[in-house]
Amino acid sequence: MNRKATILLGLLVTSTIIFLSFRFASPLAGTAIIVNPNKSYVQIGQTVTINVTVSNVTNLNTWQLRLGFNPSIINCTDITVPDENIFGSYFILFPPEIDNAEGYVLVFCVLDGTYGVNGSGNLVQVEFNSIDPGISSLEIVEPECPSELCDTYLQEPDYEFIPFEGMDGIVIVTDQGFEENLFTVIINQETYHVLIFSNSTITTFNYDQGSKKIMFDATGTTGTVGSTTVATPTSFLNGNVSTIMVLVDTTPTPYSLSKNATHDFIQFTYQHSTRNIKIFATIIGDINGDRKVRVDDVLVVALAFGSNEGDPDWNPYTDLDKDGKVRVNDVLAVAKEFGKEWAP
Ligand SMILES: [Ca+2]
Numbered sequence: 001m002n003r004k005a006t007i008l009l010g011l012l013v014t015s016t017i018i019f020l021s022f023r024f025a026s027p028l029a030g031t032a033i034i035v036n037p038n039k040s041y042v043q044i045g046q047t048v049t050i051n052v053t054v055s056n057v058t059n060l061n062t063w064q065l066r067l068g069f070n071p072s073i074i075n076c077t078d079i080t081v082p083d084e085n086i087f088g089s090y091f092i093l094f095p096p097e098i099d100n101a102e103g104y105v106l107v108f109c110v111l112d113g114t115y116g117v118n119g120s121g122n123l124v125q126v127e128f129n130s131i132d133p134g135i136s137s138l139e140i141v142e143p144e145c146p147s148e149l150c151d152t153y154l155q156e157p158d159y160e161f162i163p164f165e166g167m168d169g170i171v172i173v174t175d176q177g178f179e180e181n182l183f184t185v186i187i188n189q190e191t192y193h194v195l196i197f198s199n200s201t202i203t204t205f206n207y208d209q210g211s212k213k214i215m216f217d218a219t220g221t222t223g224t225v226g227s228t229t230v231a232t233p234t235s236f237l238n239g240n241v242s243t244i245m246v247l248v249d250t251t252p253t254p255y256s257l258s259k260n261a262t263h264d265f266i267q268f269t270y271q272h273s274t275r276n277i278k279i280f281a282t283i284i285g286d287i288n289g290d291r292k293v294r295v296d297d298v299l300v301v302a303l304a305f306g307s308n309e310g311d312p313d314w315n316p317y318t319d320l321d322k323d324g325k326v327r328v329n330d331v332l333a334v335a336k337e338f339g340k341e342w343a344p
């Protein structure tokens with residue numbers, strides 16, 4: 001290996017370690033619910049099993065787990081509580097809810113008794129089948145309000161909630177030709193990492209802080225399908241207050257999405273040649289990706305009127321209320337935003 005290659009490899013290894021330590025802080029002394037392993041690789045078509053464990057818990061009597069994932073990339077096929085688990089053999093597992101359309105599992109388990117247990121151990125084992133190459137987050141979904149019992153929680157026998165830190169994970173579904181491309185962005189002396197997992201050659205990566213746009217070129221053999229997942233810090237897109245758009249050249253392109261506490265994982269496909277990709281947040285009602293809601297956006301929705309998900313010309317951006325069809329509600333929703341422009 002020549003010297004230049006050694007340096008490059010060294011940089012790559014260093015940055016991978018930084019990326020991992022950045023994403024997955026080590027468990028603190030406090031109580032944590034942990035996806036283990038935090039990063040799994042699985043070949044397309046194979047199954048992968050992950051454990052969800054609890055550490056340093058006191059007086060645990062009941063737990064519920066809501067684990068989110070991207071159902072376009074992995075589907076849940078089985079949920080079991082292993083023999084070696086925090087409750088031993090004294091537990092009641094309620095029938096788990098598996099939703100491979102929305103992308104979550106909901107598991108609820110109580111100790112068979114009015115006491116609590118201490119320590120660390122397994123909660124549950126979740127098996128997934130891999131559907132498509134890409135990266136899916138495994139997100140421990142935490143409630144915004146603990147009184148809403150729909151998300152993940154730990155409880156004492158007297159129904160007191162036990163505070164915890166959720167340690168999310170990811171699953172990377174691999175296939176021939178796919179590689180991880182790691183890019184470093186430094187903003188105000190803080191280092192951020194963007195991981196692009198793709199079967200295209202990724203070049204000219206750039207993140208423009210002012211316009212909050214991720215840009216790069218994706219190149220592959222004409223006639224083949226390119227597939228890319230971009231794992232980006234959530235703050236890069238400001239995507240929580242608006243909607244994420246993927247432009248391939250200038251065409252708004254459908255994507256699937258999963259999130260965790262720190263990152264968005266955006267997966268999309270395209271026909272190969274050299275494609276210019278732009279990913280950014282825009283406002284609701286901007287259909288063509290110019291970050292303004294104008295008459296051309298209304299026209300795109302009007303032209304899609306009557307179309308349904310699965311149609312050959314289906315444009316998910318025109319389905320504003322996400323009910324799988326373009327109807328009068330969607331036209332009204334764009335009209336309501338008419339005149340607005342995105343601001344950083
Ligand atoms: Ca527009």
Ligand SMILES: [Ca+2]
Pocket residue numbers: 318319320321322323324325326327329330
């Ligand atoms: Ca609709």
